[in-house]
Amino acid sequence: MNANDAAVIIGAYEHPGRELPDKSLAQIHAEVALGAVADAGLTLDDVDGFFCGHDAPGYGGGWVTMAEYMGLRNLTYMDSTESGGASPIYHVSHAAAAIAAGKCSVALITLAGKPRTGVQPGGGGPARPEDAFEMAMFTGAGLVSTYALAAQRHMYEFGTTSEQLAEIKVAASIHASHNPNAFLQKVMTVEDVVSSPLVADPLHRADCCVVTDGGGAVVVVSREVARTLNRQPVRIMGQGEAGKLTNGGRVDLTYTPAVWSGPRAFQQAGVSVQDVDYVSVYDSFTITVLEILEDLGFCEKGQGGRFVMDGALVAPHGRLPFNTDGGGLANNHPAHRGGITKIIEAVRQLRGEANPGVQVPDCEIALVHGNGGDLGTRMRAATMILGRESA
Amino acid sequence: MSEVRRNPTLPTAKPPVTPDTEEFWKAAAEGTFLGRRCGACGEAIWYPRPICPFCHSTDTRWEEFTGRGVVYSHSVVRRAGGDWKGVTPYVLAYVELEEGPRLMTNIVDCDVERVAIGDAVEVVFDDTGHGSALPRFRPVSTSKED
Numbered sequence: 001m002n003a004n005d006a007a008v009i010i011g012a013y014e015h016p017g018r019e020l021p022d023k024s025l026a027q028i029h030a031e032v033a034l035g036a037v038a039d040a041g042l043t044l045d046d047v048d049g050f051f052c053g054h055d056a057p058g059y060g061g062g063w064v065t066m067a068e069y070m071g072l073r074n075l076t077y078m079d080s081t082e083s084g085g086a087s088p089i090y091h092v093s094h095a096a097a098a099i100a101a102g103k104c105s106v107a108l109i110t111l112a113g114k115p116r117t118g119v120q121p122g123g124g125g126p127a128r129p130e131d132a133f134e135m136a137m138f139t140g141a142g143l144v145s146t147y148a149l150a151a152q153r154h155m156y157e158f159g160t161t162s163e164q165l166a167e168i169k170v171a172a173s174i175h176a177s178h179n180p181n182a183f184l185q186k187v188m189t190v191e192d193v194v195s196s197p198l199v200a201d202p203l204h205r206a207d208c209c210v211v212t213d214g215g216g217a218v219v220v221v222s223r224e225v226a227r228t229l230n231r232q233p234v235r236i237m238g239q240g241e242a243g244k245l246t247n248g249g250r251v252d253l254t255y256t257p258a259v260w261s262g263p264r265a266f267q268q269a270g271v272s273v274q275d276v277d278y279v280s281v282y283d284s285f286t287i288t289v290l291e292i293l294e295d296l297g298f299c300e301k302g303q304g305g306r307f308v309m310d311g312a313l314v315a316p317h318g319r320l321p322f323n324t325d326g327g328g329l330a331n332n333h334p335a336h337r338g339g340i341t342k343i344i345e346a347v348r349q350l351r352g353e354a355n356p357g358v359q360v361p362d363c364e365i366a367l368v369h370g371n372g373g374d375l376g377t378r379m380r381a382a383t384m385i386l387g388r389e390s391a
Numbered sequence: 392m393s394e395v396r397r398n399p400t401l402p403t404a405k406p407p408v409t410p411d412t413e414e415f416w417k418a419a420a421e422g423t424f425l426g427r428r429c430g431a432c433g434e435a436i437w438y439p440r441p442i443c444p445f446c447h448s449t450d451t452r453w454e455e456f457t458g459r460g461v462v463y464s465h466s467v468v469r470r471a472g473g474d475w476k477g478v479t480p481y482v483l484a485y486v487e488l489e490e491g492p493r494l495m496t497n498i499v500d501c502d503v504e505r506v507a508i509g510d511a512v513e514v515v516f517d518d519t520g521h522g523s524a525l526p527r528f529r530p531v532s533t534s535k536e537d
Contacts (some may be wrong), residue, residue, distance in 0.1 A: 146485045
């Protein structure tokens with residue numbers, strides 16, 4: 001039996017229409033999805049894996065947009081691999097691999113378009129159905145201001161303060177001062193952060209990550225290949241992923257999909273928050289770190305402000321050393337995407353190769369968490385637990 | 392019927408109209424705030440679409456929403472790009488509608504420094520000049536009934 005035998009195709013449906021001027025592109029995706037799950041004798045609530053190419057309206061890969069549109073609320077695995085007309089044939093095999101790996105058990109794969117009666121596919125991809133209601137052009141929403149909405153609500157519900165958020169930037173800047181490549185070299189104080197100009201209340205300029213060029217890469221190999229190489233391997237102990245959508249308009253900005261991706265990663269790794277020696281936490285803004293730490297269970301919901309005070313995040317001896325390269329807040333945030341640098345610094349910590357002033361002693365287990373989209377809505381997240389061979 | 396303003400103070404781009412939303416934009420241009428409701432589970436759906444994201448029924452229909460709500464969260468935007476650069480500071484917000492959904496919008500006709508979570512607001516439409524209008528919200532004057 002090969003790995004693909006772990007899964008079978010159980011439902012299929014082709015839309016009967018050939019000219020559909022009265023249906024939106026998103027609606028056609030939804031109708032074929034309903035048709036295929038019905039053919040299988042399932043419902044959309046059974047679907048925990050979703051696969052689509054760039055023919056779906058979305059953010060350069062439409063799973064989050066279409067999941068919201070159709071109300072796919074139980075997803076544990078998502079894949080927007082785009083390979084033109086061949087995409088669904090990639091998706092079936094990727095779905096089989098995901099099912100074999102235990103990442104999902106019911107995978108839905110959709111493809112739809114309306115080139116006869118709508119916009120031609122290609123270019124930046126089709127328009128998203130939510131765009132006119134939520135996005136920048138119509139509301140002046142920007143990257144900073146959408147995160148600011150979350151910060152404002154978090155402050156309102158839990159009494160979180162700007163000074164507490166500033167502690168996160170201060171810790172990052174201390175770490176960056178040990179990193180000769182870091183974009184920011186100066187150690188900042190809470191006063192420096194809260195006196196920097198407001199960009200979108202309550203977030204100041206210093207609550208934001210740096211804007212940098214650059215990049216990073218990692219290599220994953222089989223155990224067999226690793227044995228032939230003279231380099232300390234890092235275990236991929238567990239990973240979980242999740243999305244958090246607008247939920248038909250029931251937006252809640254105070255928590256992120258880390259509440260789902262975290263437990264999935266911990267469960268697969270067989271460890272808990274108490275076992276984590278170091279965290280690489282996505283830090284597009286200070287509030288991002290605060291909500292994620294709460295959601296991953298490092299403190300109770302609403303207690304993040306108190307948790308990050310008194311140097312808790314500062315390596316090597318804080319309660320929870322984080323982003324010891326200086327993170328996106330002070331070191332590097334290439335392409336406005338912090339995911340790769342989060343993995344790289346966790347690898348350094350586990351190999352004992354972090355900058356000497358911030359190396360966590362006996363770092364056995366590291367958590368990496370990344371996200372994309374806005375904070376608390378239209379958000380995609382992934383948590384990964386990495387470990388030394390001895391972990 | 393809510394007010395439709397011909398001279399909006401904020402940039403008012405023409406929205407993409409799809410078969411999902413054509414009715415919404417047409418009504419908005421005439422000052423009527425439409426939402427979608429599911430005939431199967433009864434939930435109010437935002438943004439409008441023909442499939443219910445709560446129970447997956449396709450038995451959904453238009454309903455006139457009251458256009459009243461409260462501020463769920465807000466941010467005074469002090470730096471912006473493009474067309475919005477010239478209109479700072481302005482207020483980006485989520486408003487919780489009486490029907491339940493929370494939608495992203497702007498608070499207009501207000502002192503931007505005094506907007507607060509929980510403020511009562513009502514819809515006002517900003518005309519795009521293309522047969523559609525964008526829903527925005529303004530504080531409800533509490534002194535009206537005095």
